[in-house]
Amino acid sequence: MSGELAFLASDVEAGYGDVQVLWGVSIEVRAGEIVCIVGSNGVGKSTFMRCASGLLPLRAGTIAIDGVDMSTASSADFVRAGVAHVPEGRRLFSAMSVRDNLLMGAYLREDKAEIEADLEKVYASFPILAERRKQDAGTLSGGEQQMCAIGRGMMARPRLLLIDELSLGLAPRIVDLLSDQLRVINEQGVAVLLVEQDVMNALELADRAYVIDRGRVTASGEAAELAADPRIREAYMGLA
16 A cells, blocks of 8 residues: 655654654655554654654754655645645634635645636535635634634645644544544545544554654554554553
């Protein structure tokens, strides 16, 4: 399933002010893969995703997209390189319509006809967004907002989609729907790097996984193997 290296983080260190959060984190994603990062609250998962999309500068280490060093690139450069980031909490423009929020994902594109075609693809993927296209995004349910945030990411035509906390605060039925749609997106050629607190769901969805604890990668491997590891099951799933 996997192909060429789409994303490579090597020995990444980062933080905020005097606080260092990440310590020598190395993660890779190959074309065609879904890779997840799991771990408890506050261990550095979202900080890593901010580094992976150029929102937070690195203190050390490197990040490469399709073999190109992006370690000092801007967030707009990451978008141009094919990276779209669905942030924790969705971060929609609540007073703007669903349609306008989706179009914000295409703000660096100029191919108007193709943008409209991609908009229709998002509506086909998430029909409820077509029904709500004229509504303010702030009036949507949590699940609908997450659909809109993912759709906005897809409007950038990414080769790598970063999703921070897919299931946070959402009903299991909605999480299943979003997971199914992520598989479809992945099958269409988009690699996915997913941060998720629901470890069981993440490991079922992903091909490979990384465990982060206190800013360091403490385990990695095939997702199915990690799901069967007694230490992972006990620590993150409450299972023996």
